[in-house]
Amino acid sequence: xxxxxxxxxxAVEMKKEVxxxxxxxxxxxxxxxxxxxxxxDYPIWGEKVANAVASGEVEKGIAICGTGLGISLxxxxxxxxxxxxxxxxxxAKYGRLHNDCNILCFGARVIGIEMAKMMLDAFLxxxxxxxxxxxxxxxxxxxxxxxxxx
Ligand code: RB5
Numbered sequence: 001x002x003x004x005x006x007x008x009x010x011a012v013e014m015k016k017e018v019x020x021x022x023x024x025x026x027x028x029x030x031x032x033x034x035x036x037x038x039x040x041d042y043p044i045w046g047e048k049v050a051n052a053v054a055s056g057e058v059e060k061g062i063a064i065c066g067t068g069l070g071i072s073l074x075x076x077x078x079x080x081x082x083x084x085x086x087x088x089x090x091x092a093k094y095g096r097l098h099n100d101c102n103i104l105c106f107g108a109r110v111i112g113i114e115m116a117k118m119m120l121d122a123f124l125x126x127x128x129x130x131x132x133x134x135x136x137x138x139x140x141x142x143x144x145x146x147x148x149x150x
Contacts, residue, residue: 001124004058006032006049008042008071011064011108014116018062021117027124030058046074046083053102054080060124061103072105079144082137087111092119096126098133 003022007015012035019029032048034040042065049061061083065071068085075083083103084095087110095101104123106116128134 001060002028002030002058003060003062003124004030004032004049004052005062005064006045006071007034007064007108008045008066009034009037009040010066012037014064014108014113017113018064018116018120021113021120022062042071043074046071047078050075050078050081050083050103054078062120063103063105064108065105066107066109068105068107068110072103075103075105079148080141082140086119086123088115089118089122093122093126096123097129098136100128100133100137 005015005019022029030052032045032052034045046063049063052058053061063071063075063083072083072085075081081103082099082101083105084091084099084101085105086092086095087106092104104119106119
């Protein structure tokens with residue numbers, strides 16, 4: 001799978017470890033930065049990976065900041081994005097199964113690489129279930145359409 005990854009200064013090392021893991025599984029990883037540990041603003045990087053997912057340049061995205069929260073808020077401002085902040089694999093799995101999330105976010109200051117790997121496995125191998133969940137996801141996307149341009 002072609003996967004985009006982005007992070008702020010808190011998560012450069014985590015991004016490298018995640019990238020190595022994903023590549024070891026045979027995925028192609030596109031790096032949207034940052035590769036610097038100098039203080040930066042997470043919305044810059046969240047928007048980059050979110051745009052790549054929304055345009056179809058990459059199939060899924062991974063976005064990492066200190067908590068995972070700030071970068072997820074930025075990602076979710078891009079139309080078509082459903083970014084999930086997770087700290088364990090159950091939410092990562094159900095974020096795909098029920099919510100059709102297309103970006104996995106987490107905090108480099110919250111979880112370690114082994115937990116990240118478990119969440120990545122759950123997120124990347126779980127298909128959206130559809131059915132009644134499709135209706136609910138459509139309702140979320142309707143909110144986005146109704147509120148665009150405001
Ligand atoms: C940076 O200090 C930190 O605020 C950022 O990485 C993130 O946790 C924000 O949500």
